[in-house]
Amino acid sequence: MTDALLRRLRPSQVRELITVLLIIVIVVFFATQIDNYLSGRTFNRITTEFPIIAVVAVGQLLVVLTRNLDLSVGSQVAMVAWSTGWIATQMPEINPILLLAIAMGMGVIMGGINGFIVAYGRVPAMITTLATLAIYRSFLITIANAQSIETRGLPDWIVHFPGTTLFEYGKIDIRLIFVIALIVVAVVQLLLTFLPYARRLYAIGSNPDAARMVGLPKQRDVFLAYLGCGALAGLGGLMQMAKFGTITVDSARGLEMAVIAAVVVGGANIFGGSGSAIGVMLGAVLIAVLDLSLARWIGISDFARDFLLGALILLAVAGDVVINKRLQKVWLRARRRDEARAAPHGVTAGGGDG
């Protein structure tokens, strides 16, 4: 019975289900530990906490699918956050849409530089983005000239952004920042499922040589994946600026590790070829739930969060290996059974003992 069910599921769906279950288990556990845990306030905090990581991580997923990596997203986010903050301080009347376009445009430029060097310069992604991680940050520190962006200089709509609420159900707010993340995830998930270009990303990631042999424009596709990653990092940068208001040149340092953690916990293969936007978002949600709940839990040191996050990442990858092995076994058994059934009468079903 479970076999029949498991057979219909792809590994990524099993992973998504498990991540959802894990989130539920964690929430139920903390509901017994923390007073007033299941409240609108908890929901609101979590849904303002995870969107930035989720948006940047979905961009990272595009690159990871092609068996590449972008370590420079933290620097990209900081660059965009500071620059858009500076622009908004100088021109408080600026149209939000224009500011969004500038943010994503800056991200596209930085992602484009990475993508160009990786795809056309054939420099390994790890080397390229390790270097641009340093270069973008050092460029930001140079242009910022030790100035920080401060909340009091920003226009009102940015200052109120973190609390901007679209609907309310009792104490539960559906906030703009949450809706933005949901839209980004939904759009990318639809594109990944239906757009031929996006299907090619999976093909390139599962076997780059084969993808080249069958004539896929591998270089161009990888380049475009980096552009997409940059655009979403740009959006993440604008969200970072609007959420925190105060942006120093050290903003978002180390964000790349949190983002990659969300990608891995969300079930994407770090060596490309598999992963979904929904999974990555669930990964970001899981990390945010754990992070915020532990911060409120009396029983544990505030500093234990990173330790548990590390353990969670390890658990996620180890779990992937187990799930994949199990599913493969199920599929193999099912295929044998099908073959035995399809075989003409009189021939005994071979391998039925498997």
Add this chain to the structure above:
Amino acid sequence: MDSAPTLTQRIATRLRSWEGLLLLILLVVVVLNTVFAPNYLFGDLGNQNQVNLWWIGIEKAIVVLAMAFVIINGEIDLSVASVMGLSAVVVAILWEQGVAIEIGILVALLVGLAIGLFNGFWVAIVGLPSLVVTLAGLIGIRGLAFMLIEGRSVGNGETAFPTWFEDMGQQPVSDLMGFLGSIPFIDRAPFALFLYFGLLLLAGVVLGRSGFGRRNYVIGSNKDVALYSGVGVVRHKMTIMVISSVIAALAGVLLASHLGAVRGSTAFGWELDIITIVLLGGVSIFGGSGTMLGVFLSTMLVLNIRNGLGLSNVPGHTQTGVVGLLLILSVLLPNMMESYRGWARRRSLARAARASRDGPLPRS
């Protein structure tokens, strides 16, 4: 059979290699530094600057040696900086609790061993990607360090480290052993510098001249082939991960004595610098190639660039940016030259083909 290449031929091949290029860049940097950076070689500081240049990055340089083995082996260890931090924190916390510093050092090294075995278990035995396992380590081990020390700084005031421990990291060895005081450079070198050159020699011999080193390359260039050829892949990878963590723990102890005070954020983010130096040294990120000479030259190159720029009042983040740019160019330029050669060859072939087609004797 050709006779063995002569010495000049061998030197010529070496100079055309990656190491030759690094040496050339290093020479250019040294000349530029001597001309433009005040006190680099001449001046009030004398040879003190040449020692300082090493001293400031010596803990990173030590970890670079182990990281070279890891990357040549086709793996990566992102957790080294967190291990350095944890090991420094362990020494400090035990000292604060009244445990002798020698015991603290021993415990810190054992912690390094335990982390190495843990990483090795997941990477070598279970077969998970080291990128993810050590990313988990990077985050988790840093968390552990913060759990132990929380927001405090240990090693100052009431909790000051014993004098000999601080002297080890902060004073030249020659103060302790008088006879070294007459040799320039060495007269001002700290203990960690001697240790580094000892380890460098050891690493160079092991990688280039021993069976362990050969296996490191073989496994790094193709794990499956190595496995089917009867090379003990699991055991080797386990050893490599253990060496990496133990060396990082050792560097953490040295860092604690060098800084004289330890925080939870000690050595935060250093893994990127360390990996950059290894890759700049010509070690392939995909494993299987690279030499200790290249790694040594790139260590020297990075230290000299940072020192020269620092003396010229260029801020630290710009130095990091310059090193990053150099890292990209070091791979990009050879790739572009190769592409250009391929394009030129194809063009000349095409021209030759056109000439023969348009020639007086058409092919049948």
